[in-house]
Amino acid sequence: MNFASDPPLQRKISQMGKRVRWQHPELIRRGIDQTRLVINNANGTPAAHDAFHFLVLGDSGTGRHRRHSPPRRIAERLLPHKKGAAFLLHTGDVVYLVGAADQYRDNFLKPYREWLHHSEDWQTISHEGLVFNQPFLPVPGNHDYYDLSIPVALIAGVTLPLRRHLQWMHDIDAGWRGSRQGETYARAFLDVLADIPLTHLGDHLDKHYDVSWDGKRCLRYQPGINTRLPNRYYRFRHSGVDVFAIDSNTLLTTAKPSTSNVKRRQELRSLEQQQANLYRDLANSNLSEENRDALLDELETLQEECFDLQRHFRPSASVDQEQLTWLKQGLIASHRDPDARGRILTMHHPAYVTEKTKWSQADTQAIRNHLRDVFDEVASSLGGALNSPLVDLVLSGHAHCMEVLRTHETGHADREINWVICGGSGYGLRMQRREGPELIEQGEAGNSSVIASNNLFIGRNWNGTAEGDAYSGLRIDIAEGKPLRMSLTPLVSSRTSKGWIDAEPAPITLGG
Numbered sequence: 001m002n003f004a005s006d007p008p009l010q011r012k013i014s015q016m017g018k019r020v021r022w023q024h025p026e027l028i029r030r031g032i033d034q035t036r037l038v039i040n041n042a043n044g045t046p047a048a049h050d051a052f053h054f055l056v057l058g059d060s061g062t063g064r065h066r067r068h069s070p071p072r073r074i075a076e077r078l079l080p081h082k083k084g085a086a087f088l089l090h091t092g093d094v095v096y097l098v099g100a101a102d103q104y105r106d107n108f109l110k111p112y113r114e115w116l117h118h119s120e121d122w123q124t125i126s127h128e129g130l131v132f133n134q135p136f137l138p139v140p141g142n143h144d145y146y147d148l149s150i151p152v153a154l155i156a157g158v159t160l161p162l163r164r165h166l167q168w169m170h171d172i173d174a175g176w177r178g179s180r181q182g183e184t185y186a187r188a189f190l191d192v193l194a195d196i197p198l199t200h201l202g203d204h205l206d207k208h209y210d211v212s213w214d215g216k217r218c219l220r221y222q223p224g225i226n227t228r229l230p231n232r233y234y235r236f237r238h239s240g241v242d243v244f245a246i247d248s249n250t251l252l253t254t255a256k257p258s259t260s261n262v263k264r265r266q267e268l269r270s271l272e273q274q275q276a277n278l279y280r281d282l283a284n285s286n287l288s289e290e291n292r293d294a295l296l297d298e299l300e301t302l303q304e305e306c307f308d309l310q311r312h313f314r315p316s317a318s319v320d321q322e323q324l325t326w327l328k329q330g331l332i333a334s335h336r337d338p339d340a341r342g343r344i345l346t347m348h349h350p351a352y353v354t355e356k357t358k359w360s361q362a363d364t365q366a367i368r369n370h371l372r373d374v375f376d377e378v379a380s381s382l383g384g385a386l387n388s389p390l391v392d393l394v395l396s397g398h399a400h401c402m403e404v405l406r407t408h409e410t411g412h413a414d415r416e417i418n419w420v421i422c423g424g425s426g427y428g429l430r431m432q433r434r435e436g437p438e439l440i441e442q443g444e445a446g447n448s449s450v451i452a453s454n455n456l457f458i459g460r461n462w463n464g465t466a467e468g469d470a471y472s473g474l475r476i477d478i479a480e481g482k483p484l485r486m487s488l489t490p491l492v493s494s495r496t497s498k499g500w501i502d503a504e505p506a507p508i509t510l511g512g
Contacts, residue, residue, distance in 0.1 A: 004148060013322075036230070058141075070425070074473045078473050082134065090137065092143075115134060118131075243343075246345065247323065250320035332382060342484030344393045392418065393418050404418070404420050405421075
């Protein structure tokens with residue numbers, strides 16, 4: 001039995017669209033683009049090619065640790081870099097395990113309280129209508145869409161007081177409700193226009209969608225006043241760098257399976273039996289916190305493997321073509337705009353990764369294929385006008401580690417791109433696969449080649465500290481001028497019996 005349920009792709013799209021009144025006549029009449037964001041900068045408007053830095057974290061939303069909190073520790077590592085940061089990007093899975101409203105206070109507000117307006121009141125702030133004192137810009141992760149499966153939800157609701165007394169399901173980061181198909185995430189971060197009566201909608205739009213970008217009106221992001229996002233995917237520009245934030249959850253379609261469904265169903269039954277065994281083990285009230293953490297990490301991994309296999313049984317599911325077309329057109333426009341000097345893409349699911357549990361999943365391949373299709377079309381449209389990398393940096397999470405890779409010759413326009421995974425910021429850690437840091441792909445002609453290689457991996461069993469397991473966040477510095485040059489500074493901490501030990505890996509320079 002699956003612990004969680006994942007809404008169908010079209011359900012995610014339609015529900016999120018209803019919440020933001022996607023393409024409502026009032027928005028169309030005013031010429032509003034619901035995918036663009038203009039951010040008010042506390043330090044004034046930066047020049048087109050100024051240097052700046054920003055912060056990154058992901059897969060952080062856990063509150064299950066009673067004696068220490070990895071999300072809080074990584075938040076503390078980011079704090080010295082907060083002042084002057086242009087923005088913070090969160091690569092998804094804001095709250096585990098099922099994006100529930102009753103988990104937001106402990107799993108999100110508590111560790112990141114310094115980013116909240118009126119941060120001293122974090123214990124009484126609702127997750128609805130959050131206001132940040134600096135740009136805090138997430139993308140939805142898969143757990144931000146999850147709900148409890150119906151059998152588990154029934155059990156959870158009936159037994160909630162007992163579970164909290166016994167500290168079992170309470171530690172599993174689930175509460176007794178789910179995300180309501182992403183509604184909790186939307187109410188925390190998006191401009192939920194559906195809540196505004198139609199008689200007042202025009203006034204709201206005139207007040208908050210009052211800036212222009214390429215002739216289109218769009219939402220103004222004002223730290224300390226209004227810090228809502230216009231949609232589940234969006235773009236903004238800072239100092240000439242265009243940032244595209246993607247909802248990768250609606251891009252997880254698979255090709256026709258190469259393995260028989262009979263074999264895959266056998267694999268699925270085996271995984272479900274392993275889950276049942278874990279539920280039994282977790283019911284042991286004598287478990288230490290360390291053993292409980294290990295079991296919960298394994299349970300989360302098994303859940304992802306189950307969903308990955310289940311997607312093979314519906315390979316004909318439609319794809320979020322509207323979002324892919326938006327990304328393609330945005331990249332083309334960015335490359336043709338003389339004021340744009342670089343492009344960053346951020347999303348939850350990685351396209352290239354060597355982490356043990358994610359590198360071979362169907363979800364990873366699906367994201368890779370969709371990005372390749374988009375990038376190929378962008379390169380074809382630009383032709384000889386493409387005189388810089390198609391994308392300077394792709395950020396993602398989902399894999400519970402920090403990883404820096406670069407693609408080589410892939411046969412597609414995603415060659416020679418930097419891919420950075422920042423997904424080790426709190427929930428649990430994973431190790432690198434035994435096969436090593438090089439990703440090999442077999443071509444149509446049957447030949448194999450190295451398409452990507454890794455030059456940094458920080459997670460479980462990391463050799464940078466004696467303890468081996470390392471959580472992480474990231475500072476990224478963008479140099480002035482063009483072409484775009486970047487410096488990555490990992491912010492790393494390991495938990496020991498005596499407390500936290502911080503590590504300072506050498507910065508990594510990219511671009512130029």
